Amino acid sequence: MLKIEKLNKSYGANKALSDVDLTVSEGLVFGLLGPNGAGKTTLIRIINQIIDGDSGKVYIGGELLAPKHIELIGYLPEERGLYKKMKVWDQMLYFARLKGLSSSDARIKIKYWLEKLEMETWRDKKIEDLSKGMAQKVQFISTVIHNPPLLILDEPFSGFDPVNAEIIKDEILELKAKGTTVILSTHRMESVELLCDQVAMINRSKKILDGTIKQVKSIYRPEVYSITLDQLTRDLPTEWILKEDEGSYSFTLPLSGKHPNELLNELMQYGQVNRFQELIPSMEEIFIHQVKSTENG
Numbered sequence: 499m500l501k502i503e504k505l506n507k508s509y510g511a512n513k514a515l516s517d518v519d520l521t522v523s524e525g526l527v528f529g530l531l532g533p534n535g536a537g538k539t540t541l542i543r544i545i546n547q548i549i550d551g552d553s554g555k556v557y558i559g560g561e562l563l564a565p566k567h568i569e570l571i572g573y574l575p576e577e578r579g580l581y582k583k584m585k586v587w588d589q590m591l592y593f594a595r596l597k598g599l600s601s602s603d604a605r606i607k608i609k610y611w612l613e614k615l616e617m618e619t620w621r622d623k624k625i626e627d628l629s630k631g632m633a634q635k636v637q638f639i640s641t642v643i644h645n646p647p648l649l650i651l652d653e654p655f656s657g658f659d660p661v662n663a664e665i666i667k668d669e670i671l672e673l674k675a676k677g678t679t680v681i682l683s684t685h686r687m688e689s690v691e692l693l694c695d696q697v698a699m700i701n702r703s704k705k706i707l708d709g710t711i712k713q714v715k716s717i718y719r720p721e722v723y724s725i726t727l728d729q730l731t732r733d734l735p736t737e738w739i740l741k742e743d744e745g746s747y748s749f750t751l752p753l754s755g756k757h758p759n760e761l762l763n764e765l766m767q768y769g770q771v772n773r774f775q776e777l778i779p780s781m782e783e784i785f786i787h788q789v790k791s792t793e794n795g
């Protein structure tokens with residue numbers, strides 16, 4: 499769906515993207531991650547042809563990026579752009595027409611989405627009279643209304659309460675099930691774990707990591723196990739114990755170069771092993787680890 503080769507962009511002396519390569523396959527949710535100032539928005543703006551890269555290539559569906567591709571993309575920018583004085587219905591109609599829908603098609607789609615997100619009663623409200631979350635929904639609908647095959651969502655959950663964030667999450671998954679490719683830029687790592695098939699991490703203008711969630715998780719494994727023992731047959735080293743609950747002892751131990759079976763055998767000398775599970779770091783922990791390790795090295 500999208501291929502980026504050796505993309506570079508500088509603002510004066512400030513390098514925002516350095517030789518970034520990226521491949522986003524069709525029908526996936528692709529997480530674009532990175533700390534503040536990493537270069538994510540710059541990359542998204544180049545894909546959306548708002549700004550040009552200095553060098554490198556961007557392909558959409560195998561073709562070099564061109565103005566005709568704009569209508570293939572639905573872009574939800576981080577800074578939302580709604581017209582405060584417009585009514586909800588008119589605003590949506592405006593965006594739908596801008597994206598090339600006929601007036602009758604646009605009306606059908608707007609009705610469909612207003613019903614789907616339970617917003618029918620807001621259709622004649624002015625944008626300035628909406629809450630932040632309501633306006634966010636209007637913006638989300640305006641982004642997806644023309645059924646673009648590629649959606650680029652920059653922090654789509656900001657401003658939403660947990661219930662509405664869940665609704666938007668489900669909508670994203672539904673769009674994916676219908677074949678839409680989604681690029682999701684967010685700092686919310688729990689959404690990344692829930693939604694993304696693949697991720698790329700950018701730090702200080704460079705791509706430092708990419709792959710499926712499973713691949714990324716296998717890169718950084720601290721090799722620590724979470725253990726629960728009960729029916730003790732001998733005393734546990736006191737420094738191990740984190741929690742005791744009615745004769746059940748929980749703690750974590752690093753492998754420290756051992757094979758997991760060796761550690762398990764050792765633990766069996768102390769009693770019944772009820773839990774022996776590798777602690778897989780969350781995306782949040784991986785993110786922090788990767789950013790710190792590229793900064794230190």
Ligand SMILES: Nc1ncnc2c1ncn2[C@@H]1O[C@H](COP(=O)(O)OP(=O)(O)OP(=O)(O)O)[C@@H](O)[C@H]1O
Pocket residue numbers: 509512513514532533534535536537538539540541
């Ligand atoms: N219009 C601009 N003029 C000058 N420098 C810019 C401009 N836009 C971005 N930059 C710089 O380029 C770098 C990358 O910024 P960018 O906005 O792409 O980061 P980001 O990853 O989207 O960050 P955030 O998560 O904070 O939104 C930063 O150092 C930023 O200061």
